[in-house]
Amino acid sequence: xxQVEQSPQSLIILEGKNCTLQCNYTVSPFSNLRWYKQDxxxxxxxxxxxxxxxxxxxxxxxxxxxxxxxKQSSLHITASxxxxxxxxxxxxxxxxxxxxxxxxxxxxxxxxx
Amino acid sequence: xxxxxxxxxxxILAAGRRMTLRCTQDMRHNAMYWYRQDLGxxxxxxxxxxxxxxxxxxxxPDGYSVSRANTDDFPLTLASAVPSQTSVYFCASxxxxxxxxxxxxxxxSRLTVx
Numbered sequence: 001x002x003q004v005e006q007s008p009q010s011l012i013i014l015e016g017k018n019c020t021l022q023c024n025y026t027v028s029p030f031s032n033l034r035w036y037k038q039d040x041x042x043x044x045x046x047x048x049x050x051x052x053x054x055x056x057x058x059x060x061x062x063x064x065x066x067x068x069x070x071k072q073s074s075l076h077i078t079a080s081x082x083x084x085x086x087x088x089x090x091x092x093x094x095x096x097x098x099x100x101x102x103x104x105x106x107x108x109x110x111x112x113x
Numbered sequence: 114x115x116x117x118x119x120x121x122x123x124x125i126l127a128a129g130r131r132m133t134l135r136c137t138q139d140m141r142h143n144a145m146y147w148y149r150q151d152l153g154x155x156x157x158x159x160x161x162x163x164x165x166x167x168x169x170x171x172x173x174p175d176g177y178s179v180s181r182a183n184t185d186d187f188p189l190t191l192a193s194a195v196p197s198q199t200s201v202y203f204c205a206s207x208x209x210x211x212x213x214x215x216x217x218x219x220x221x222s223r224l225t226v227x
Contacts (some may be wrong), residue, residue, distance in 0.1 A: 004155065034215065041220075041221070042220055042221070043117070043203055043205075043218030043219050043220050044216075044218050044222055045202075045218070046216070047214050049215065053136070063208055089156070101158070101216075102155070103155030103156040103157075104155050105154055105155045106155070109123075
């Protein structure tokens with residue numbers, strides 16, 4: 001069964017600190033993986049996409065990694081800000097003729113002043 | 114601002130009533146989707162449409178119906194609401210139905226069925 005598991009479920013850090021969110025998947029065949037940020041009461045917004053051949057990609061203070069062999073991805077946030085408080089959702093896209101996405105349940109990040 | 118517009122933003126509904134959630138996009142995207150989001154669960158696909166005039170069933174389609182008469186609009190109808198349909202509903206779109214994966218989401222419609 002195709003699954004995406006994220007850890008931790010929730011995380012509280014102090015402003016200015018770094019953190020890393022994890023995503024493990026069992027999706028096959030794999031096409032690519034996206035990280036979305038969902039602010040409270042809003043819809044998810046894409047942060048970054050990782051394709052099979054990419055290991056690391058940065059978007060400002062966000063750095064995503066992908067290890068296709070171990071089927072793991074991480075999202076590292078540097079120098080956290082209060083505005084980083086949100087749910088971060090990992091989404092894996094299946095390859096093949098029928099496009100399918102499997103969503104993780106998200107990691108709820110709270111950044112405290 | 115271009116994007117996805119959903120209405121209503123929230124609604125309380127008596128069980129057994131009919132309800133239509135509206136979704137409009139102005140990005141001329143071919144593909145549109147309806148998801149529900151429940152606490153502790155990932156977003157689950159209800160129905161989708163790869164292009165105007167076509168629709169398909171997602172992971173949890175029972176009790177819901179959709180139509181896609183044109184490119185911009187993709188309403189979701191609950192024919193006879195039940196309490197288990199209490200959820201936050203997100204409409205989304207993408208340029209196409211291929212494996213690019215980027216979805217553009219609306220702000221959600223919070224539905225409570227009593």
